[in-house]
Amino acid sequence: MNILIRNGWVADGTGNPLYPADVMIEDDRIVAVERLHNAQAARIIDADGKIVCPGFIDCHSHTDWTIHTNPTVQSTIRQGVTTEIVGNCGIGNAPASDLSREYVANRLREYCYEGPITWSTFAEYLDAISRMGTSCNLAWFVSHGAIRESVGIGGSTKSSDVTKEQMGAMKNHVREAMEAGALGLSTGLEYEPGRLASTEEIIGLAKVAGEYDGYYASHLRNYAESLQTAIEEFIEIVNLSGTRGEVSHLNVRYNTGAEEGAWQRAVETIEQARRDGLNIQTDCVGLEDGFGCLAAILPPWVRTGGPERTAKLLQDPKVRSNVRNECDRYWRFIHRGEWDRVHIMQSRQFPEIAGKNFFEIADLWKKDVWDCYFDILVAAGSGLDHLLALALVFTEEHVAEMVRHPLFSLEGDIPSSSLDGPLRDKLPYRPSYAGMIHFLTHHVKEKHTLRSARTQSFTKFVIFKTAQANLNGVVTHVLLVGRKS
Ligand SMILES: [Zn+2]
Structure with a gap:
């Protein structure tokens, strides 16, 4: 089957300036990129006012x-x-x-x-x-x-x-x-x-x-x-x-x-x-916004022995009070108290808190914000390293x-x-x-x-060059005649 994309501006992905052209595709290959005035095709897409570019x-x-x-x-x-x-x-x-x-x-x-x-x-x-x-x-x-x-x-x-x-x-x-x-x-x-x-x-x-x-x-x-x-x-x-x-x-x-x-x-x-x-x-x-691992602010001594041991240690109020003073790493704004920047992405144990920031969770649970953080890690147990948060980071x-x-x-x-x-x-x-x-x-x-x-x-979008990533010949990210569509 052939497809004609008409009247668009072509951005071919090579760094060339945009130019007006029609694009003809036959099966999975680009066969023409030029003005094709009287061409017909099984399917015609009008791209007037739009840009036609590679994936x-x-x-x-x-x-x-x-x-x-x-x-x-x-x-x-x-x-x-x-x-x-x-x-x-x-x-x-x-x-x-x-x-x-x-x-x-x-x-x-x-x-x-x-x-x-x-x-x-x-x-x-x-x-x-x-x-x-x-x-x-x-x-x-x-x-x-x-x-x-x-x-x-x-x-x-x-x-x-x-x-x-x-x-x-x-x-x-x-x-x-x-x-x-x-x-x-x-x-x-x-x-x-x-x-x-x-x-x-x-x-x-x-x-x-x-x-x-x-x-x-x-x-x-x-x-x-x-x-x-x-x-x-x-x-x-x-x-x-x-x-x-x-x-x-x-x-x-x-x-x-x-x-x-x-x-x-x-x-x-x-x-x-x-x-x-x-x-x-x-x-x-x-x-x-960016996302990160919730457990990554923990100091190394509480992480040795694997996630289950960490979760167990964090049940102890004494350990909690030591840890909260030593969390000045990774997302260091947490240590500075900027919990409003940190939204939990998902928690299998507490689905009701997904998307909330930690001050909102503290309000909901009527608890100190650090205890909310530790409770979430403890409940995750061996899955503690899979807990992710989203924050306004840049x-x-x-x-x-x-x-x-x-x-x-x-x-x-x-x-x-x-x-x-x-x-x-x-x-x-x-x-x-x-x-x-x-x-x-x-x-x-x-x-x-x-x-x-x-x-x-x-x-x-293609600066991670196809050749660099050894993608050449496998997939195409330029819109040129002869390339796969
Ligand atoms: Zn990544």
Whole structure:
């Protein structure tokens, strides 16, 4: 069947200026992009006054968390995103071993998947996903967290206590994933289990990805007072492991203790590393809201021994009073009492508090706000690391300076949701529905953040270049004759 899209302005995704043209598609291929005055087609779409452009790439998505309940990725595809890069921040669903299957199941249950975990290896997982079928293309990182969990050392073992055999088993998991087609390795070093991993452990694992020309993508160890040290650790890992690098969401949260100019210095350090020959890129969210792990503000001593032990310890009023004085980390504005910025995204134990901020929860429960926080963690027990919160973390000015910067590509950093089915009430938040498109509606159309908005704005969505991500030949994100539509 052929389709003709008439009278539109074409943004071809290569950085070319917009131009008026008709687009003819035959089966799954673009066969003409020019003025086609008398052409006919089985289906004609009038795009008068509209822009015709290729599908967008979300270069950092968490849609793998909801893909089993929402394979049609409604909230994402309706923003024009047709490829999502998933498995980010060190969090993922494969591999899954007898030691970690319950952990994986637990997290997927948070997003309403009650089915069995039928896969063990990364290859088996990708097979299961492609048998299920998804509306958009998914490209996958293998996550450090899933690998650690699958050898039984999850969030309770420091690198210094990891045995040679466990390290060898983790490397084998990275190798298996790379052979199955993973883009590379992702880590999340600001929370468990990545927080317990040394730079050497990460280099050891990333080297395996490097052997396959893979990527190392990381949620850094710190985005506040130690941002510069975290960037330097990232560069060291990329340099010594021979990978390409992607610094995940290089956004600095406001009122969390980052020095004046810390973001600019981090960006300059990346630019210098690029001049020195390292292939490093970065990305940013396009909204002021971001989500994070509720448990990540806890001090390390209460985290050793795993989530169940943490939940048990937090029942003790003495432990609570010590912990609340030592929570000055991660979202440091919580320690400063800005609980109104923090909205709980979901709690299986207390569905009535979803979407509320912590002062609202304290009002509802008639309790001290810190006790509400601890009670939620205690009730979550072994699922404590899966508790997420949404907060106003970035200023509008900071988001604008990032989306304007040529080094940054755009990301949603959120799972896809849907107005149908169980996710409607579970994940009704703005980042799922507008995380990507807000850039066009707000920064391009309303605020004119980009100087040459008409061309720059569309390349922004594909700046995580298709060739960079080894997506070339698999999916197309340019609108040119001969390419797949
Ligand atoms: Zn993320």
